[in-house]
Amino acid sequence: MAALASLPGVPDAVDSVRRAVDRVYGHRVMRRRGSEVASEAALRAARGSAALSGADWALEEVRRRGDFGADTEARTVGAALRLNAEAGQLLSIWSQSPLRVLARLHLVAAGGAGVPDETVGRPRLAGEPVVEVPGGVQGGEVTGPLTEAPLPDAAEVAGRLEGLSGLVLAASGAPALVMAAVVHGELLALRPFGSYNGLVARAAERVVLVGSGLDPKSVCPAEVGHAELGRAAYAAAFEGYLSGTPDGMARWITHCGRAVELGVRESTAVCEALQRGAA
Numbered sequence: 001m002a003a004l005a006s007l008p009g010v011p012d013a014v015d016s017v018r019r020a021v022d023r024v025y026g027h028r029v030m031r032r033r034g035s036e037v038a039s040e041a042a043l044r045a046a047r048g049s050a051a052l053s054g055a056d057w058a059l060e061e062v063r064r065r066g067d068f069g070a071d072t073e074a075r076t077v078g079a080a081l082r083l084n085a086e087a088g089q090l091l092s093i094w095s096q097s098p099l100r101v102l103a104r105l106h107l108v109a110a111g112g113a114g115v116p117d118e119t120v121g122r123p124r125l126a127g128e129p130v131v132e133v134p135g136g137v138q139g140g141e142v143t144g145p146l147t148e149a150p151l152p153d154a155a156e157v158a159g160r161l162e163g164l165s166g167l168v169l170a171a172s173g174a175p176a177l178v179m180a181a182v183v184h185g186e187l188l189a190l191r192p193f194g195s196y197n198g199l200v201a202r203a204a205e206r207v208v209l210v211g212s213g214l215d216p217k218s219v220c221p222a223e224v225g226h227a228e229l230g231r232a233a234y235a236a237a238f239e240g241y242l243s244g245t246p247d248g249m250a251r252w253i254t255h256c257g258r259a260v261e262l263g264v265r266e267s268t269a270v271c272e273a274l275q276r277g278a279a
Contacts, residue, residue, distance in 0.1 A: 001167070001174035004182070007250040013257035014175040020264040021220055029271040034217055040270045041221045041263070046080040048227035049202045052234060053080070054133050072135035079109040079196055083203040088218060091211040098168045099161060102192070105203050109196040110134075119194040123161060126154040130191050132198065146188060146198065146235050149242055157192045168208075176212035180205045180222075181256040185241035202226065209260065219267045225259030 004010065024030065030037060047062045055073035068078025086108045090101045107121035115134050124130065130151060152160070164186050168179070187201035202223050209215045209222065226234055237255035240248030 001172045001178060001182070004249055004253065005174050005178045007246050007253070009250050009254050010178065013254040014177050017177050017257045017260050017264075018214070020261045021215060024219060024264050024268050024271065025217075027268065027271045029274050030217075030219070033274055034219070036274060037219050037267055037270050038217050041219045041224075041267050042084045043081075044266055045206065045221035045223040045263070046077070046084045048221065048223035048225075049083070049199055050077045050080040051227045052202070052223075052231055053196070053198050055080075072133060075135070076133060076196075076199075080199055082108045083199055084206070087203050087207050088210065090207060094168070094207050094211050095171075096169075098165045101207065102161075102187070102200065102204065105200045106193045106196065109199050109203075110193070115195050123157055123192040124154060124194045128154070128194055130193075130197065131195055132191075134195050146231075146238055147242060149189070152190055157190050160186065160190055161192060176209055176214035177257050177260065178253055179212065180208035181241075181253040183208050184256060185238065185252055188238055189242055205256070215260075220260055221263040221266065222256065222259040223263070224266045225262030228262050229255070229259060 005014070043063060044059060047057060047059050050057065050062075050073075053076050055076040057073070057077055062077055062081070065074070065077070068074045068081070083105060086105065090104060093104075094101045103121045103123075110120045119128065164183065168183070172179075184201050184205035187197060187204055191197045193200060205222055206218065209220065210218045214220075233255070237252050240251035240255075242248070
């Protein structure tokens with residue numbers, strides 16, 4: 001992790017994210033109405049994460065809808081909303097048992113979403129397929145996998161999940177951005193569950209950013225930034241992670257940093273709107 005944190009461009013990205021986060025936390029609205037900003041950030045984060053998984057709804061549509069079981073897109077948005085509501089409840093468990101948190105995140109995302117009960121809340125077994133968005137058009141530009149890289153087999157998934165858990169538990173002191181990017185990238189690479197791996201990976205990134213103390217009030221939604229940068233840029237940066245090269249890893253980490261900064265910009269705009277009485 002120390003080596004990743006020192007890659008070219010990464011220290012600058014870490015510093016830039018820290019400054020951006022400090023600025024929004026210093027906004028006068030945060031002192032009085034921080035809970036409102038956090039609620040709005042959670043809604044926008046869910047919308048962004050769902051968009052990357054093929055359900056690109058307008059924010060007001062997400063806000064007004066009450067039925068999230070009608071079709072594939074609605075179930076995807078509902079899963080993203082449930083994940084953002086659940087993530088804050090799992091912070092203390094993450095530092096003790098990351099794998100338990102990941103299982104819970106998948107249970108929350110996939111439960112009741114047309115996913116076979118026996119596959120919910122556990123890593124996939126040998127021979128089990130991955131259907132990223134149940135009911136979606138698999139192999140399509142959006143609902144298909146983010147990468148064409150071969151699917152790691154169940155044994156590799158189990159071993160690498162244990163390694164990821166050990167990395168988190170070691171509390172290496174690595175910058176929060178670096179740890180969040182590694183957790184996010186590794187889950188995207190492993191596709192450990194039979195469905196909704198993208199939603200779970202982005203929710204886990206949020207857990208790290210909040211639990212690390214970088215964004216304790218959860219008002220800097222990286223999911224907003226990932227969606228704003230676009231799926232093509234997201235996939236291209238992720239290919240850097242998959243490459244494992246120093247340049248590729250740096251590209252992925254700095255991409256995640258830019259996503260956090262765009263999330264900060266979104267919440268700053270919410271602060272400004274609240275200050276004007278427009279939201």
